Amino acid sequence: MRNIGKWFLLLNKRLYKKVTFLLILALIPVLVMGYGTVAREESGLLTVALACKGEDPTATRIMQELKDGSDLIRFVICDDPQEAQSMVNGQQADAAWIFDDDLEAAINRFAAAPKRSNAFVQIIEAESTIPLKLVREKLSGVIFAKTSQAFYLDYLRQNVPETEVVPDEELLQYYEDFAAEATFFEFAYLDGEIKEETEENANYLLSPVRGLLAVVIVLGGLAAAMYYVQDEKLGTFSLVPQKRKGAVEFGCQLIAVLNVSVVALIALFTAGLTVSVGRELLMVLLNALSTALFCMTVRRVFGSITALGTLLPMLVVGMLVVCPIFFDLGALRAVQYLFPPTYYINGANSDYFLGLQGVYTAALLGVYTPLGKVLHRQ
DSSP: OHHHHHHHHHHHHHHTTOHHHHHHHHHHHHHHHHHHHHHHSOOOSEEEEEEESSOOHHHHHHHHHHHHSOSSEEEEEOSSHHHHHHHHHTTSOSEEEEEOSSHHHHHHHHHHSOSGGGOOEEEEESSOOHHHHHHHHHHHHHHHHHHHHHHHHHHHHHHOGGGGGSOHHHHHHHHHHTOOOSOSOOOBOTTSOBOOTTOOOOOGGGTTHHHHHHHHHHHHHHHHHHHHHHHHHHTTTTTSOGGGHHHHHHHHHHHHHHHHHHHHHHHHHHHTOOOOHHHHHHHHHHHHHHHHHHHHHHHHHHOSHHHHHHHHHHHHHHHHHHSTTSOOOGGGHHHHTTSHHHHHHHTTTOHHHHHHHHHHHHHHHHHHHHHHHHHTOO
16 A cells, blocks of 8 residues: 555656646646636627617616626617617627617507507618527517517507506506416426526536536546556556556556646636535546546557557547537537546536446446457557
């Protein structure tokens, strides 16, 4: 046991004498700080300019509600319609939404006669795209609260004569009292666990950070694989019996991966992107085991430093595309399961993926030894 501790300390110490390993560790805070800087800026997947044809409190409230109500869409309130249209013409905005002045009266006119000539929001777009069509649903949702009241009052006035003597305020009080408070949608994770409405969501720009760090952890493991190939050529482990070489390689891998994982975990805590402490520690352990075995398997298949160096950038790019870091491509879901980052990303919110990562680790362990015999490679 004493010898194992000494080996651990020596192998750990020599990692920090390797410039490439230090660069990998330095990459972690650079990634997190870079994303943090971007997240603090006003940003969005689409930009929509908002304006009103005149001074109107209802339009002002709606524009402010739109601006405050979305992280994915960047809403910019303009001083006048000309400024909003100029933003679209100058490609500073994807669309402009221009509200009529005296919006309350315009909504009532539309409720009484819902036709094109009574429209009260003008939409200007350089081109019609699917994302912009989806964004209009955001406008519809905000406008609905006002138009539904107008339609409600108009319907009662037209179809229930008894309400003619009842003031609008009283009728609207009935409307508010009977408004549905039930939740129409229920969000759940893949394993069936219900997501609570009170859960705070991290900034969407920071959401890929866990996946990017998982790729950096694999990068650290692949670097350790190249170090091991170099050690074998130099005869560093020549006194180790052949049957124990696999355990030595696993030790070298695990130490490197754990070092990178600990720095990554600290970065996630700093960015406020962690789940519970216990779950994070379990994920780090499972991910370290699976990543170490994954990199050992890749090393056994490709063998040389030249081959691993050629493969490394392609493998990193492949994981960035295939794994659910930025997008979850359903067509590639089967391929995702080949790479450790998939389990580390999904395991944060899914017990199912934590269990699946255990199966994945066992499968890699089962593949590693037969590969050596098939390829005649230690």
